[in-house]
Amino acid sequence: MNTRTLLITTALACTAFAGLAQANETSSSQAVPYHYGMQLRVAKVISLTEPQTQGCKVVTANMKYIDTSGKPAQITYQKLSEACSYQN
Numbered sequence: 001m002n003t004r005t006l007l008i009t010t011a012l013a014c015t016a017f018a019g020l021a022q023a024n025e026t027s028s029s030q031a032v033p034y035h036y037g038m039q040l041r042v043a044k045v046i047s048l049t050e051p052q053t054q055g056c057k058v059v060t061a062n063m064k065y066i067d068t069s070g071k072p073a074q075i076t077y078q079k080l081s082e083a084c085s086y087q088n
Contacts, residue, residue, distance in 0.1 A: 031062055034077040041068040056084035 034040075042065045050061035059081045064074040 031074040031076045034075045038075075040075070042066075043068045043070070046072070050079065050081065053081040053083050055081075057081055 044066040046064040046066065048061065048063050050059050053059060057080070058078050060076050061079050062074060062076050064072065067073050
């Protein structure tokens with residue numbers, strides 16, 4: 001009987017952790033487009049991403065970060081692609 005109780009408890013714990021992980025994914029904020037003069041209160045940058053391109057062109061990049069109040073946030077911004085760094 002102890003094994004059954006242990007298995008049920010383990011299953012419930014796994015379900016709870018899966019629910020928390022899904023809640024964290026859905027609670028993340030939507031990316032806000034950056035505009036000139038926008039105040040950014042960045043405490044820690046989590047990731048910087050941009051699409052890969054063959055040529056030098058303007059792309060929309062994404063920055064995920066933790067703001068100074070401890071909440072996750074993200075913005076999108078325009079920048080020259082990484083391919084521009086390798087062209088002469």
